[in-house]
Amino acid sequence: MGGDYGPSVTVPAALAILERHQDIRLVLVGDEATLTQALKTAGAGTDNRLTLQPATQVVDMDEAPSQALRYKKDSSMRVAIDQVKSGNADACVSAGNTGALMATARYVLKTLPGIDRPAICTTIPCLGGRFRMLDLGANVDCTAEHLFQFAVMGSVLVEASGDSEQPRVGLLNLGEEEIKGNDQVKQAAQLLQDSDLHYVGYVEGDRMFKNIADLVVCDGFTGNVALKSSEGVAAMISQYLREEFQRNLLTRAAAVVALPVLRALRRRLDPRNYNGASLLGLRGVVVKSHGGADQTAFEQALEKGVFEAREAIPHRIDERLGEVFAGERPA
Amino acid sequence: MGGDYGPSVTVPAALAILERHQDIRLVLVGDEATLTQALKTAGAGTDNRLTLQPATQVVDMDEAPSQALRYKKDSSMRVAIDQVKSGNADACVSAGNTGALMATARYVLKTLPGIDRPAICTTIPCLGGRFRMLDLGANVDCTAEHLFQFAVMGSVLVEASGDSEQPRVGLLNLGEEEIKGNDQVKQAAQLLQDSDLHYVGYVEGDRMFKNIADLVVCDGFTGNVALKSSEGVAAMISQYLREEFQRNLLTRAAAVVALPVLRALRRRLDPRNYNGASLLGLRGVVVKSHGGADQTAFEQALEKGVFEAREAIPHRIDERLGEVFAGERPA
8 A cells, every 4th residue: 555656556566466476476455445446447357366455554654663553553564564474475565654664574573583673675786787785774873793684684685686606795884994984884894704704895885886796784874875875866867868968959859869778778777677675684574665666666576575485585594694693693 | 296196187287277366376295306397297387476395205095194194294295284384375285195184184284163073075966056065084973063063164165155145054864854863963953953054954865966955964974975876876877878879880870969968968967077175174275186186177176275265264164163152162
């Protein structure tokens, strides 16, 4: 029910995914009448792989997480996460309020043993490839131990994705020399150096786009600012490009000629292809779609949910944590 | 003497500035033989507005600031800052080691009363304009009071530049709702709200490129990551654009047609036009040029030095601090 467009986007995307993967089941959670209508509008037939799970409430996009947790026990978000908890679903995908989703998922599903806090991880394009980055906003302040846990969780996700068998792990910092950074980052560097992760050192904001790490680890404040700044610059350049091509008759003619090239560029950088952030560290799969996702983008988020459920990412993270902490794992 | 190219870039840029501003004097600081040769190569005649100040040492680009401060007392950097201290120069412009420049400037010139730490401030393009951002890396950890001091200093610079009479001051944060952010940011928001600065609230990384603030304030860690991430994305898009236009004969033909448009875009975003970061909070003008600056870029940094000396920015910041702290200013 969540996101800026609600079921008009999520329902058609769900139907497309169901069609694409013949071995999955899909549970739509939300207001029954609205969902039934959305299914009708989308021209859905009866399908025993598709079920409806009613929920009478909706968490607002700007609602405080604590409010949602307390007063919205029958929200589509809460009921969807409950489905994962009860084992009726293997993944929950939502375009709703990020803070409320994180708080509810953490409350209902709990974190894995050894994980203090879940983190938000997403995929970002870079020269000749892509990398993953976490945390992107769940944790404003992080200790070195948190950053280390993020590195373990993110590495498992990169490995499962097939991008790298030994993911290169970098720590986001304001310089690449050893003396640079705050205490948390310096201590996290030590923890990573002493671990069996493939730690490649500090990574600066510009260098992460040069394909020097498969995983960039940072606190949620810095990660959020870095990701959004990147999106902001890309949007500005795109707007400037449009303006320059619309300047006069000559530039408009040039635009027509350059159109296939500009389209190819757009395809390469289309944020919709990267939609879907993983909430890692929970005892279950939860994927957050961008609130403004259209159908194509929401399908990508659903694909991530399918992928993480198939690969049993939480279980694999749990196993890896067992190895990392070798019997000394905190509960 | 500093930067990646040394006098082969800085000397021709200095001569160009001297030509452009008939009322300024210029002191070139560094190895006498090297500078004399560079002047000769650049075809400089005798000019009583141009003097040479010998310095026998050079601070390396990767030298630790503490080392530079201790063992390089006759470096071009130190001697140039000494020129400002003694009153023989009104501004120091350097393309050298940022950390060493900041440490030396702070040691020699001292901070203004009421300023705990100097900060690095630069100009960044945004939709339909530009904004300034500080700190960009001088201060890894900042208290709310530091952030507030940055806001005061940055506001003076924006006002003097003529961009805005009442600069809109925003705090960089991972959300725009009041509950978002870490303790320092939340407390700084309170200080700004209670001040007579034109505080416009929290600014997210993407929104700062939409021209919603004239000044974006943050700690040096976050600011550095945000700025470099932005530069990294812009470089990646530029590289992708080149690749797409070079893909085949057709796209190469399109590139020829689109060339004037692409050139116009480049002009609008050319980082060389924004070169030169101000070290604010000192009792003197110090401007840091990008180490990789070419002549055009270094001229911009020199222009900033001329501007800040003419506008007596340190004096204006000092006056404003007097108003802000109204008699209760710490020494």
